[in-house]
Amino acid sequence: MERLTYGHIVDIEIYKDLLKQAGIECLVKNxxxxxxxxxxxxxxxxxxxxxxxxxxFEKAKSIIESFKETx
Numbered sequence: 001m002e003r004l005t006y007g008h009i010v011d012i013e014i015y016k017d018l019l020k021q022a023g024i025e026c027l028v029k030n031x032x033x034x035x036x037x038x039x040x041x042x043x044x045x046x047x048x049x050x051x052x053x054x055x056x057f058e059k060a061k062s063i064i065e066s067f068k069e070t071x
Contacts, residue, residue: 001027001051001052001053001054002051002052002053002054002057003049003050003051004026004050004051004052004057004060004061004064005049005050005064006047006048006049006050007047007048007050008046008047008048009028009030009046009047009048012028012048012049012050013028014067015050015064015067016028016050018063018064018067019052019056019060019063019064022059022060022063024052024053024056024059024060024063025052025053025056026050026051026052026060027050027051027052028048028049028050028051029048029049029050029051030047030048030049
């Protein structure tokens with residue numbers, strides 16, 4: 001998997017839903033939440049990474065960019 005974007009968890013969840021509607025599987029990674037659950041502090045609260053398969057990267061990037069331009 002390749003990191004597509006990083007940002008506020010609310011935005012990342014919107015992007016995730018857009019990608020799923022387009023049939024693109026993705027993974028959200030929230031290091032702050034994961035670190036907190038493990039007893040460590042890492043990452044920034046409220047931020048997350050969005051990952052997609054390398055084969056879907058360009059299509060996913062285009063979907064996210066189009067969404068950003070219209071909103």
